[in-house]
Amino acid sequence: MAVNRNVVDRALAVLRALPRVSLYNIRDHDHRKKKSARGQHGGGTHGHGKKFRQNYLPLGFESGNTPFHLRFGMEKYYKRYRLEREYPPVSLLMLQKMIDTNRLDTTQPIDLSSICNTGVYSMNINFNHHGVNLTDEEGFDQFCAKINIEVQWASEGAIAAIERNGGVITTSYYDPLCLHAVTDPARFFLRGDPIPKRMIPPEDAIEYYSSADNRGYLADPEKVSLARLALAQKYGYELPKIEDDPDYTMLTMRKDPRQIFYGLEPGWVVSLKDKAILKPKDKELLEYYRT
Amino acid sequence: MAQFNRFTGIFPLFRAIKGIKVNHSSNYKSAIALENLYPNSKLTLTTPSKIPETNEKFNGYIPVKELQITYSRSSGPGGQNVNTVSTKVDLRFHLESATWLNEDIRAKLLEIQKNKLNKEGYLVIKSDLTRQQHMNLADCLSKLRKMIWAACAADAPAPAPSAEFLEMARRRKEKAARERLLEKRSRSMTKQDRQAPSLD
Numbered sequence: 001m002a003v004n005r006n007v008v009d010r011a012l013a014v015l016r017a018l019p020r021v022s023l024y025n026i027r028d029h030d031h032r033k034k035k036s037a038r039g040q041h042g043g044g045t046h047g048h049g050k051k052f053r054q055n056y057l058p059l060g061f062e063s064g065n066t067p068f069h070l071r072f073g074m075e076k077y078y079k080r081y082r083l084e085r086e087y088p089p090v091s092l093l094m095l096q097k098m099i100d101t102n103r104l105d106t107t108q109p110i111d112l113s114s115i116c117n118t119g120v121y122s123m124n125i126n127f128n129h130h131g132v133n134l135t136d137e138e139g140f141d142q143f144c145a146k147i148n149i150e151v152q153w154a155s156e157g158a159i160a161a162i163e164r165n166g167g168v169i170t171t172s173y174y175d176p177l178c179l180h181a182v183t184d185p186a187r188f189f190l191r192g193d194p195i196p197k198r199m200i201p202p203e204d205a206i207e208y209y210s211s212a213d214n215r216g217y218l219a220d221p222e223k224v225s226l227a228r229l230a231l232a233q234k235y236g237y238e239l240p241k242i243e244d245d246p247d248y249t250m251l252t253m254r255k256d257p258r259q260i261f262y263g264l265e266p267g268w269v270v271s272l273k274d275k276a277i278l279k280p281k282d283k284e285l286l287e288y289y290r291t
Numbered sequence: 292m293a294q295f296n297r298f299t300g301i302f303p304l305f306r307a308i309k310g311i312k313v314n315h316s317s318n319y320k321s322a323i324a325l326e327n328l329y330p331n332s333k334l335t336l337t338t339p340s341k342i343p344e345t346n347e348k349f350n351g352y353i354p355v356k357e358l359q360i361t362y363s364r365s366s367g368p369g370g371q372n373v374n375t376v377s378t379k380v381d382l383r384f385h386l387e388s389a390t391w392l393n394e395d396i397r398a399k400l401l402e403i404q405k406n407k408l409n410k411e412g413y414l415v416i417k418s419d420l421t422r423q424q425h426m427n428l429a430d431c432l433s434k435l436r437k438m439i440w441a442a443c444a445a446d447a448p449a450p451a452p453s454a455e456f457l458e459m460a461r462r463r464k465e466k467a468a469r470e471r472l473l474e475k476r477s478r479s480m481t482k483q484d485r486q487a488p489s490l491d
Contacts, residue, residue: 108315109315136425140423140424140425141424141425157423157425157426160425161425168336197321200323218323218325218328220325220328220329220332221325221329221332221333221334221335221336222329222332222333222334222337224336225336225337225338225339226339228336228338229338229339229341233351233352233353233355233432234429234432234433235425235428235429235432236355236358236360236428236429236431236432237355238355238356239338240338241338242336242337242338243337243338250315251336252335252336253315253316254325256317256319256320256321256324257321257323257324257325258319258321258322258323258324259317259319259321262315262317263315263316263317264317265317265319266319266321289321290320290321290322291321291322
């Protein structure tokens, strides 16, 4: 039977305008085959067996004894345990020992990578450890090294001890992804991944790292200079003139807030096998790593 | 992976060998570099000689060189630690010849803290508050600073009462007067009622 050409054209025009056929705009027509009640004419018991009307027991029921998921009550103290960062401590005494045994080089800036590479400090990223906490519990009086150190947390006494000897201390944050690279650089470079860029600290930490009193890496260096004097006044020591120090350039060396290794930029790929560094050239990548 | 030893010198960056020159400097500047966060700051670490001066007699700066600080052993329980470690701090200086202090403050301190002065005229401050020497020294300095601030405040005139305080005081006075008069009138009526009534 011949279909009117006009009808065909109109139908095709409608089809052109309609959206693509997908699961979201099709449905069964009313005369579709209904789901069977199983077996011939429904099968009598409809698939539930001939014995008796079964009682479905609650999920997790252990035939009488307290189920596993009800044995232990909830405690408030561990509610946000995954969000609570931990900083395994390094005392000033431990730091002095590392320096005295040549595990740390004081002629170069010390950061988390150097401390992890001493082999004497251990931390586990899986346990929510975010870096070094420099404490002044032991070794305030014994500490006598002039260093440029970057830690993740520092007590006021520790800051005073470092600055008293003419050194510089900075507290900085590494997000967990960067920590994998920073804590074991050799292993990270074997992977051949590009150096990641550091993320800014989480909401509850950003105030700490922007504060000059904590020597945060996001704080204004001018305010840090004043805070150094205030701390010297508090603890009663004469603040050494850092500008007159011959190691001034080494002591004031700092990483960019997005950088995780000194002298290496995020985005670079370090090839240990070829003993070369591969740098990205793509505009989008360069923009990503510089923002 | 098992055979790789991270300490065999693959890259001098990871070993603490003194003398090996590693290039730590980098021209990398991200969008959140300190230059972008604080465009008006000098971004250099300096040693200011004094905290910015104020017009008051004392701006908080104490030259520690001018003070005589000695350490000794603390008293109290503690066994071997308290017997051997010098945690007690004795801080003293000759008050009259302390040129770093304003003259007015010196005079005031001589008056207020005369109990802390010894025969030679030295102001003596001691502390064995904590188990650590540096914390006790901080305690001594904070005590000294508080003394100086108190001496500054003693001279200062009392602050003028605020408008809210004056208003409250006025209301209180008026209320007290009202209640007194109410009481007085009530008493007067009681007394009058005891008299014989008059016909006029």
